[in-house]
Amino acid sequence: MRGVGCRVGLVSACGLGWCLALGGATACDEETGGLAGGLLISPQQEAEIGKGVDLEIKAEYKIADPADPVTLWATQLVGKLADSAKRFRDPAPFGGYKVAIIVDDELVNAFAAPGGYTYIATGLVLKAKTCAEIAGVLSHELGHVVKKHGVKRLEQSVLATQVLSSLLGSDKSLGKDVAAGVWKFLQATQFSQSDEGQSDSVGVQVTFETGYNPYGLRDFFQVLLDQQKGQLSLPPFLSSHPATADRIAAIEKEIAARYGAKVQPTTTQTYDCLGTTLTLAELQKRITAKQILVQVGTGTAAGADAGASADAGPAVDATLPAPDAASGQ
Helix, strand or coil: CCCCCCCCCCEEEECCEEEECECCECCECCCCCCECCCCCCCHHHHHHHHHHHHHHHHHHCCEECCCCHHHHHHHHHHHHHHHHHCCCCCCHHHCCCEEEEECCCCCCCEEEECCCEEEEEHHHHHHCCCHHHHHHHHHHHHHHHHCCHHHHHHHCCCCHHHHHHHHCCCCCCCCHHHHHHHHHHHHHCCCCHHHHHHHHHHHHHHHHHHCECCHHHHHHHHHHHHHHCCCCCCCHHHHHCCCCHHHHHHHHHHHHHHHHHHCCCCCCCECCCCCCCCCHHHHHHHHHCCCCCEECCCCCCCCCCCCCCCCEECCCCCECCCCCHHHCC
């Protein structure tokens, strides 16, 4: 821990980032020079940041309607993963995980914004060979939320003062201009090797504890790496989550160290979707057939048709119920 002379109760510089002095003590990250625990932004403020970013995302992308079977599948899948992730961080203070499907068959990506807002692109669903691969990717994304990686990066950015000023205003919400800035920042942010390693570790544990074979995450990285060979550009997921042979080997090493013979590729646990009304094959068929209801008002900024149904449903959220805040982690 780096010693920083901070005045009690004031925000001050910690390296190139920010730190919060609490009772005369500071908690700073060795690698980034910023907050080690994401103490500057509260879980409630994190939820407001996520809400503002969610509006930006819904303006940029077409989103499957919350009542569509594709969204129900995603909510069911993430719900079981979120149950397994509770031991890493109680989701109640930030309002639980909110799940949405981005209707873009060319976008091979999934990501989670602060406050548990979780997005899966149809392009990623189509690229996956098994549900364990998708579960691995999404568990990795939950790892970023439970470890507060996005929040900590934001705290260390030049946007920190602007964000906090907006959140401490009269309505306690993120203004549209500030939300747009945060969304651009998150799009440009690449997590550190340490952040990615932590999220991989959480992803391995969450997938296993949910009942999936944790080799699914490794398998999906390998699929994208194989696809990238001979191409000039990386798939979107690899652009924000760099994958190398060393990283894949590290995932394999962690699985072996944690679970030994209990986990073997292809032969133990399941690769099928757990707790969902649709199988992966049924889901991919609906996507390929363009049988997705698009949420009204989404994708208006992009103005591009992602090939989904022209019908639109009510603009409501598909939110996973959060556990009682009193239950603890």
